[in-house]
Amino acid sequence: MKKIILTGGGTAGHVTPNLALLPALKEAGYEIRYIGSYQGIERKLIENAGVPYDGISSGKLRRYFDLKNFSDPFRVLKGYGEALRLMKRYRPDVVFSKGGFVAVPVVLAAKHYKIPVIIHESDMTPGLANKICIPSAAKVCCNFPETLKYLPEDKAVLTGSPIREELLKGDRLAGLSYAHLSADKPVLLVIGGSLGSMAVNTAVRNILPRLLDSFQIIHICGKGNLDESLIGIHGYVQYEYVDAPLKHLFAAADIVISRAGANSICELLALRKPNLLIPLSAAASRGDQILNANSFSKQGFSMVLEEEALSDETLYHAVSELYAHRSDYIQAMEHSSLNNAVATVLSLIEACTK
8 A cells, every 4th residue: 555644734724735635545545644743733633534643843944033943943853853763664655745844854854765755835935844845845736827936847836726625515505504694695705714804804894784785794704703793683694613514605605705825715716706815914924915816816816905905995896896797707717727736736646656
């Protein structure tokens, strides 16, 4: 039986594409193990999926001053030693890395034992962890055409992001029933991100009466961000977080407002959902969401409203325009070449194990 080690962690975005690959890897006959940090978010997600998990020491490599800069290099070295022992014990045929700093010692340990590594870079430009890992990789997968120029030409492959198969199996009527909404009025789904977005949540609620004239609204606002004063308003439902029923809520949605994290927007692409992206501002991030959003806008997949331009009027106008031209966005998404990422990534993995 062929053996693969998956790695990646730090955020859910470094784990969900790995989870999306699991059914295809199992069907192809792979024995799967996962290496992540001792207690990172990835541990619970992977163990819940029934995949054997090994934790290693992990430290962050920063480009700015922090007192942890003095201790984290030792954690990375410890993690490298632990990863070497795991590679020697399991002897995988291939390693697939979704990134994050926990992946660095795993990729370097694989290189030491001459085990081929495939890396996936979600964002427009590679982060520091992947920059360190790319020289050790056989192939580097990416989501955006613009990313290819930042990668070695002989390694770069435009794959898109592996999407969880269950997301594609939503049922519109089940979603409407779950949210207690009707089938005779369009649905606007608002997703603030796993931790919510104060700016997006506030902007939507500021124009709620106007939006409700035309739409029913499902608002996933993030933990601790429910507005109790709005509970019970006809046509408006809010959730802190949605797990299994999310596929049905996606199916029920006619248009979507979202942040512009790479995995989130690739899910919208796979689901063919016309979307308005409000990327995190450059002041609150390294600007990757702005680059992601602009790429999807250029390809005709998304409408973009930058946070600095967000107001009651600009949001209402953007939502109205998006709905009016929704068929144009659906058509563009249907012609995308990035809709079969799981099969494309699996073919790269198979090529490394022959």
